[in-house]
Amino acid sequence: MSDQKLYPVIPAIAASAHIDTDRYHEMYRRSIDDPEAFWSEQAEQFLDWERRWDSVLAHDYPRGEIQWFIGGKLNVTVNCLDRHLATRGDQIAIIWEGDDPSHHSTLTYRELHRQVCKFANVMKSQGVGKGDRVCIYLPMIAEAAVVILACARIGAIHSIVFGGFSADALRDRILDADCRFLICADESYRGGKIVHSKLNVDKAAKQCPNLRTVVVIKHTGHDIPWSNGRDVCYHEAMQSADETCEPELMDAEDPLFILYTSGSTGLPKGVLHTTGGYLLYAAMTHKYVFDYREGDVYWCTADIGWITGHSYVLYGPLCNGATTLMFEGVPTYPEPDRFWQVIDKHRGNIFYTAPTAIRALMAQGDAYVQRTGRDSLRVLGSVGEPINPEAWEWYYRVVGDQRCPVVDTWWQTETGGILITPLPGATALKPGSATLPFFGIQPAILDPEGHPLDGEAEGILVLTFPWPGQARSVYGDHQRFVDTYFSKFPGYYFAGDGARRDADGYYWITGRIDDVLNVSGHRLGTAEIESALVLHDQVAEAAVVGFPHPIKGQGIYAYVTLNVGVEGNETLKAELKNLVREEVSAIALPDAIQWSPGLPKTRSGKIMRRILRKIAANEFSDLGDTSTLADPAVVEQLVANRQHPS
Numbered sequence: 001m002s003d004q005k006l007y008p009v010i011p012a013i014a015a016s017a018h019i020d021t022d023r024y025h026e027m028y029r030r031s032i033d034d035p036e037a038f039w040s041e042q043a044e045q046f047l048d049w050e051r052r053w054d055s056v057l058a059h060d061y062p063r064g065e066i067q068w069f070i071g072g073k074l075n076v077t078v079n080c081l082d083r084h085l086a087t088r089g090d091q092i093a094i095i096w097e098g099d100d101p102s103h104h105s106t107l108t109y110r111e112l113h114r115q116v117c118k119f120a121n122v123m124k125s126q127g128v129g130k131g132d133r134v135c136i137y138l139p140m141i142a143e144a145a146v147v148i149l150a151c152a153r154i155g156a157i158h159s160i161v162f163g164g165f166s167a168d169a170l171r172d173r174i175l176d177a178d179c180r181f182l183i184c185a186d187e188s189y190r191g192g193k194i195v196h197s198k199l200n201v202d203k204a205a206k207q208c209p210n211l212r213t214v215v216v217i218k219h220t221g222h223d224i225p226w227s228n229g230r231d232v233c234y235h236e237a238m239q240s241a242d243e244t245c246e247p248e249l250m251d252a253e254d255p256l257f258i259l260y261t262s263g264s265t266g267l268p269k270g271v272l273h274t275t276g277g278y279l280l281y282a283a284m285t286h287k288y289v290f291d292y293r294e295g296d297v298y299w300c301t302a303d304i305g306w307i308t309g310h311s312y313v314l315y316g317p318l319c320n321g322a323t324t325l326m327f328e329g330v331p332t333y334p335e336p337d338r339f340w341q342v343i344d345k346h347r348g349n350i351f352y353t354a355p356t357a358i359r360a361l362m363a364q365g366d367a368y369v370q371r372t373g374r375d376s377l378r379v380l381g382s383v384g385e386p387i388n389p390e391a392w393e394w395y396y397r398v399v400g401d402q403r404c405p406v407v408d409t410w411w412q413t414e415t416g417g418i419l420i421t422p423l424p425g426a427t428a429l430k431p432g433s434a435t436l437p438f439f440g441i442q443p444a445i446l447d448p449e450g451h452p453l454d455g456e457a458e459g460i461l462v463l464t465f466p467w468p469g470q471a472r473s474v475y476g477d478h479q480r481f482v483d484t485y486f487s488k489f490p491g492y493y494f495a496g497d498g499a500r501r502d503a504d505g506y507y508w509i510t511g512r513i514d515d516v517l518n519v520s521g522h523r524l525g526t527a528e529i530e531s532a533l534v535l536h537d538q539v540a541e542a543a544v545v546g547f548p549h550p551i552k553g554q555g556i557y558a559y560v561t562l563n564v565g566v567e568g569n570e571t572l573k574a575e576l577k578n579l580v581r582e583e584v585s586a587i588a589l590p591d592a593i594q595w596s597p598g599l600p601k602t603r604s605g606k607i608m609r610r611i612l613r614k615i616a617a618n619e620f621s622d623l624g625d626t627s628t629l630a631d632p633a634v635v636e637q638l639v640a641n642r643q644h645p646s
């Protein structure tokens, strides 16, 4: 079994790491035995507070109520910027590396602070204040960090929408959070191609009557349509803005941001994170999981539109005074050695990316890696989906030259930060395992009836106790928060993933147990894609499932039932793909569409996705029990017409 392969802690790493094996066990024990004392100490050590908290924790899981550092006051930007000025004002805070390898720039902590204060004043002059929701629809440019932090400066709640999302997806998110203020770029670059950001905003805005102001950051500088009275030029507004802006004093439990993420049903949920606990957890995990040290150049390749970009491109690293690299491009442009070129160019020490990128680069062969040096690297990280042992081995051996531990970090949008992970100087590694819980994290494995399983076990992964970075609600719908995470197994946080615990207590994440897909590390709900497909007036019904894909982890397979009398053809397939692109995103495009005159349903009308998944995966031998189907003949027909995914 693959869990037999063990890579001991690398002695050179352990010798200088913040946390070695003994210290991990000692700190972990204390974090479980006396969580309030433990987290109090961490909150003092990692953050500057304007007012100390009155109590550390209050929680009631069945009601979805979680509060940390109650009564504490602070401002996130004081922690990420102001307090660094005296000691590292001239240190680089952000290295920006463009899509085009000849484009790069840097911002020092002093300059970043200055720009954040200026843009905070721009927002204030436009009437944005504490508690207002601000939508950010930007590519990976340094100004994104400026406007995000400016929201935190004045207590506005940011809602970042991934720049690759369509106009319709953007519209849904603007409306759900009732954002009246939006920041976008004119256009952006991705792998040498242009993305028309502002055009998408204009399209979305047509259906967002409350959207008052659109601030446009010039990035490509090409001509774009302009709506007088609504659109504001970022650069003009910044020119005249004042450089001082007092930070808004925030309660530890005041909202910091909303981030939309897919679930098994309905539209994506606006996961709400608050101020004190989130920042502490992001900063502490950043320091210990990556063994971050003063002077390190740290690079997380995630987009700011995902939680990984929030916690590990911006908030965690900046709170720790790190130099963080923001990358606009893609791993394969101009050539598949781009990551390694960027590491050599900026002398990157810590590198954090997703298994899908690792697999895609692995498929290009070792030569692209080997023609670069990578001698600055010390720690490698993985996030977003389970990493298969082959990809792990390649990452460790070829990219890291067997010198750099690989930290496989399991966590979610809802968890705010990393929960299950190795620590570079403390944890022996097993390829494919996220290994052990971080400080304060208490995982458990349940059977389908909700009974906790001891020792070696496989089942449903839950968390039994809160941690500071945990989400507090679903914006505007607390009941949905309770229903999604706290109702299925009362008393636990239900993550939606399955896991196995081996004899050494190591956790192996086995993937989602609900109808959430993970395509190239992106979370997508099958319901979202199905809703897009059935918008077509010739489609009667659609069912979407995932299947194993060598690069993307999961691919998307759609079964589509057309209206009576309609013939399926390639034009129709193209139209359906277009609908998905427009309604959701290009990430959600099906790899295969199968015309399905009927879908396998139970007598009560429930689609049996288990069967659809097997057919999509080309596993016909064991379709399981089909006797409860209303019409078992449907299955044979589906098997006979299986499509080869493109």
Ligand code: 6R9
Pocket: 261, 306, 307, 308, 382, 383, 384, 385, 386, 387, 408, 409, 410, 411, 412, 413, 414, 434, 495, 496, 497, 509, 511, 512, 518, 521, 522, 523
């Ligand atoms: C951070 C992030 C969360 C889902 C999660 C799980 C999968 C993430 C993983 C992993 C196995 C890892 N996932 N990291 N599975 N090993 N190291 O990705 O957040 O976009 O909300 O996705 O991703 O299925 O439930 P998010």
